[in-house]
Amino acid sequence: MGKTTLIRTILGLVRPTSGAIRIRGTACTSARPDRIARLGIGYVPEGRAIFANLTVRENLLMAARAGINGRDDWSLDRVLQTFPRLAERLQHGGAQLSGGEQQMLAIGRALMTNPDVVLFDEATEGLAPLVVREIWRIIGAIRATGIASLIVDRNYREVLAHTDRCVVLEKGRVVLEGHSAELARVPQKLARYLGV
Numbered sequence: 001m002g003k004t005t006l007i008r009t010i011l012g013l014v015r016p017t018s019g020a021i022r023i024r025g026t027a028c029t030s031a032r033p034d035r036i037a038r039l040g041i042g043y044v045p046e047g048r049a050i051f052a053n054l055t056v057r058e059n060l061l062m063a064a065r066a067g068i069n070g071r072d073d074w075s076l077d078r079v080l081q082t083f084p085r086l087a088e089r090l091q092h093g094g095a096q097l098s099g100g101e102q103q104m105l106a107i108g109r110a111l112m113t114n115p116d117v118v119l120f121d122e123a124t125e126g127l128a129p130l131v132v133r134e135i136w137r138i139i140g141a142i143r144a145t146g147i148a149s150l151i152v153d154r155n156y157r158e159v160l161a162h163t164d165r166c167v168v169l170e171k172g173r174v175v176l177e178g179h180s181a182e183l184a185r186v187p188q189k190l191a192r193y194l195g196v
Contacts (some may be wrong), residue, residue: 002172003152004046007119010150011043012036040068042115042147046122048106052095056086059094059105060112067114073145079108082138100131107138117148124153136162156194160184168193 008014010021012033021028023039037043051059060079066072080087083104089097097105103123110118120139124132136158143149143162153159160166160180168176168190175193176183183190 002169004121005172006169007043007121007150007152010036010119011041037113038068040114040116042110042113042118044103044106044110044118044120044123046125046152048099048102050094050097050102050105050109053093055091055093056097056105057090060086060108063109063112065113068116071114074111074114076112079111082111082141083108100127100134103127103131103135104138107135107142111142115147117150118142120149120151120153122152122154124155124158156190157184 005014009016012028012031012035016029019029021031023036023041026039028036028039051062054062057076060076064076080090085101086104086108089101094102094105107118107120107123123139124135127135132155139149139151139162149163151159151163156166160183163180166176166178166180166183167174170193176189
């Protein structure tokens with residue numbers, strides 16, 4: 001449908017065939033991924049992409065940096081308070097973690113960059129229902145701190161509950177968009193494109 005491709009294009013990992021990408025008014029269509037990351041973009045990739053050979057502590061610290069305005073709100077201590085399971089496993093290697101713990105680590109690593117926006121690509125995919133609820137709770141808590149989020153997920157109800165605006169893509173084209181609360185009240189529109 002183009003969701004992951006859109007995220008990868010925003011991050012500079014895929015070159016767009018048309019259109020333009022702007023972050024805070026700065027043209028980023030041809031920018032390198034490292035330049036885009038320094039503009040305050042955090043990324044939680046599909047499949048987690050943690051460093052299996054590094055410990056939890058090393059995975060988090062390797063991403064640590066101040067935000068674009070020098071903010072350092074998300075320290076190691078704050079991430080570990082947000083994810084108590086990771087605090088218990090600081091010396092464990094990434095490969096020793098469960099899928100849910102790896103996802104928490106991927107989110108914690110993104111937060112360690114002190115981002116202004118976090119891109120979540122299928123953050124709940126393949127996780128147990130209890131862990132999925134915890135991930136959505138954490139996404140809500142991140143949103144409450146003022147960090148913007150772009151969420152790609154198959155669970156449209158949760159996406160609508162955790163966003164202000166929603167965009168539905170079909171084969172890379174926007175087919176439906178609007179305020180999340182309004183779209184939640186017209187499920188027939190969603191059913192047309194999502195088969196729900």
